[in-house]
Amino acid sequence: MDATTTAAPPAPRFNPLLPYFAVFRTDLRLTVQSWVFRLWVLVSVVAAVGYGLYKFGIHREVGLVQSASEHTGVLLRSVGLVTLAFVSLLALSGVSGERGSVADSVLSRGISRHQYFLAKWHARTLVLLGAFAVLAAVVLTAYHFLLEPDVTLGGGVAATLVALAVLAAVIAWGVTVGALANGTVIGITLFWLALFGAIFLLSFLPDPFPSPVRAVTQMRSVLRGNYDPTEVAKLAGLFLTVALAGAAVGLVGYSRKDV
Amino acid sequence: MAADAAGLVVETSHLTKIYQDRQIALNDLTLGIEPGAVLGLLGPNGAGKTTFLRLVLGLHSPTAGWCQVFGRRMHPNAADVRRRIGYIPTNPQFPRGMSPIEYLDYMGRLFGMTRETRKPKLAKLIRAVDLLPQSGQPISNFTPGMTARLAVAASLINDPDLLIWDEPTHGLDVEARRGMLELIKTLAAEKTMILSSHNLSDVDEVCNHAAVLNKGHLIFHGTLQDLKGKIRKNHYELDLEGDQKSIAKSVQQVKGMKEVISAGLRHRRLELKLTDDVSNTGVLAMVFQTLFDNKVTLVTVRSIGMQTETAYLDLVGKEEQRGFARLYQPQAEAA
Incomplete structure (x- = not known):
């Protein structure tokens, strides 16, 4: 062996997880900075503060007892559809909002479609569920102190967990539809039709079948701590399964789709 | 690499x-x-x-x-x-x-x-x-x-x-x-x-x-x-300097060469088209000799047009004209 042989240049060091975290981190930032996200938070805060102060006034000044669990349920019913609309729009625009040469400039680099889709899905899920969890915690705490304190910790956690599981399913399917649709407008139109159409149709179903309206009405007793933990876990598990199924469809479909 | x-x-x-x-x-x-x-x-x-x-x-x-x-x-x-x-x-x-x-x-x-x-x-x-x-x-x-x-x-x-x-x-x-x-x-x-x-x-x-x-x-x-190489190569422009009569005489002599398809003079610029059958260097040498004999100075000589553009347009034009023929010789041009 020739002692003077030049050493081979070191092989470039690649971290295979870096592309995932690059898209994840960038999407976290872009989601928080988007006007749709800010508008959703603003609408929710204004509704919660306005409604809470109004009921607080009745509770304190008029002397009529206002139950925190009841009015949290009413608030949820009022802003629920708006929340679903905003959350689905934000989820859907995760992939579909980055089309054309912006998507080219990301997907033509060293990132696989799987990593890209997972990063988008995880980022949107984290931001939206995180924001909802914070809003829910603030509302429950504030209403507990301002109104008649009949919300239990366990009931509040159970109700929030179920709502988060529902939102997780909406986000997963939203990201998937956004990834597979050929345009944001057509995607959101189809998604809203499916989502609100399903809610509308399910509300006609008789008692043993799941109805969103009845579920929101039952929220009051759940918040008071009257719930079966097994049923709550089952419900949350069901929606999480729906979320995972949506993500799996998106993962497979997007890895075969032309961008 | x-x-x-x-x-x-x-x-x-x-x-x-x-x-x-x-x-x-x-x-x-x-x-x-x-x-x-x-x-x-x-x-x-x-x-x-x-x-x-x-x-x-x-x-x-x-x-x-x-x-x-x-x-x-x-x-x-x-x-x-x-x-x-x-x-x-x-x-x-x-x-x-x-x-x-x-x-x-x-x-x-x-x-x-x-x-x-x-x-x-x-x-x-x-x-x-x-x-x-x-x-x-x-x-x-x-x-x-x-x-x-x-x-x-x-x-x-x-x-x-x-x-x-x-x-x-x-x-x-x-x-x-x-x-x-x-x-x-x-x-x-x-x-x-x-x-x-x-x-x-x-x-x-x-x-x-x-x-x-x-x-x-x-x-x-x-x-x-x-x-x-797919286009005609033997097409030149020569800018000449010298007595007008000498230039005209040399152009006449160039036109007489059998390897020259056409030779047109316009404002001391000679446009020359040669046949593809013979080496262009040999014909151009004869043309230059003729110019020299008539005491005409050559200022510039250049190949006509932008060759890549001409070749590209030729190719696209030919492809358009092939019609159904392209069905039977799909890789003939691409080879």
């Missing part, structure tokens, strides 16, 4: 792309690109150039056929192959709110480059593309020239072996275009490049190979010399 040993950098076989059973964007394209080639991808709008590039990058999946890059089949999840490719799309767009440093750092992370390799590389590239004063400013305020330079830097951050640039001089002013062409010449010494362009003079200047697409069909693939 970091190409695979004795292998083609890009190889396609019967590559076909049909969009939603409605539009045939690429039709049975078979070609190979050797290491070190600078391939000019030519064709009119809608010829399938960008579709071809997107298939090479794995952004699109072929409807039929296959495409290999560095010996590996390209598909949307072939991230490890794309680590060796640098790409500039037409009219590159950037994520909003980012500065060049943030954008290049993002691109480096997308290639999986660790901080130790990424940060020094991006600093070097920002300096190289002359964006140091604007390195912290939002990209959204950049001029097209600055945007193009940033796109160049992004395509080089991973030190790629293959560069795919889709119309890199599109929208650039004269100075920026000149700078881009000089950069391509420099990079061509060590990289394999595919350049899609409408500007034939750019291709003529920097490329050594050409592929011509028309309506999704490959009608030529070979060296630029081969492309130019």
Whole structure:
């Protein structure tokens, strides 16, 4: 062996997880900075503060007892559809909002479609569920102190967990539809039709079948701590399964789709 | 050159792309690109150039056929192959709110480059593309020239072996275009490049190979010399100086040569068309001798027209005229 042989240049060091975290981190930032996200938070805060102060006034000044669990349920019913609309729009625009040469400039680099889709899905899920969890915690705490304190910790956690599981399913399917649709407008139109159409149709179903309206009405007793933990876990598990199924469809479909 | 040993950098076989059973964007394209080639991808709008590039990058999946890059089949999840490719799309767009440093750092992370390799590389590239004063400013305020330079830097951050640039001089002013062409010449010494362009003079200047697409069909693939060889070569313009009578006399003598098809004089400029049957050097020597004998001075001599452009237009024109014949000789021209 020739002692003077030049050493081979070191092989470039690649971290295979870096592309995932690059898209994840960038999407976290872009989601928080988007006007749709800010508008959703603003609408929710204004509704919660306005409604809470109004009921607080009745509770304190008029002397009529206002139950925190009841009015949290009413608030949820009022802003629920708006929340679903905003959350689905934000989820859907995760992939579909980055089309054309912006998507080219990301997907033509060293990132696989799987990593890209997972990063988008995880980022949107984290931001939206995180924001909802914070809003829910603030509302429950504030209403507990301002109104008649009949919300239990366990009931509040159970109700929030179920709502988060529902939102997780909406986000997963939203990201998937956004990834597979050929345009944001057509995607959101189809998604809203499916989502609100399903809610509308399910509300006609008789008692043993799941109805969103009845579920929101039952929220009051759940918040008071009257719930079966097994049923709550089952419900949350069901929606999480729906979320995972949506993500799996998106993962497979997007890895075969032309961008 | 970091190409695979004795292998083609890009190889396609019967590559076909049909969009939603409605539009045939690429039709049975078979070609190979050797290491070190600078391939000019030519064709009119809608010829399938960008579709071809997107298939090479794995952004699109072929409807039929296959495409290999560095010996590996390209598909949307072939991230490890794309680590060796640098790409500039037409009219590159950037994520909003980012500065060049943030954008290049993002691109480096997308290639999986660790901080130790990424940060020094991006600093070097920002300096190289002359964006140091604007390195912290939002990209959204950049001029097209600055945007193009940033796109160049992004395509080089991973030190790629293959560069795919889709119309890199599109929208650039004269100075920026000149700078881009000089950069391509420099990079061509060590990289394999595919350049899609409408500007034939750019291709003529920097490329050594050409592929011509028309309506999704490959009608030529070979060296630029081969492309130019497809047109009539023996067509010259000579600017002359001397006594008008002597010039007229020499033109008459030139016209008398059997190897000269036509010789027209206009304002001391002689347009000369020679037959293809004989060596042009021999005929030109006789013409020069005639001019010398008549005491006429030759100021300039040049080959007529822009040869690449003429050859390209000839090819596209012939392809249009072939009609059903192209069904039976699909690869005749492309060979």
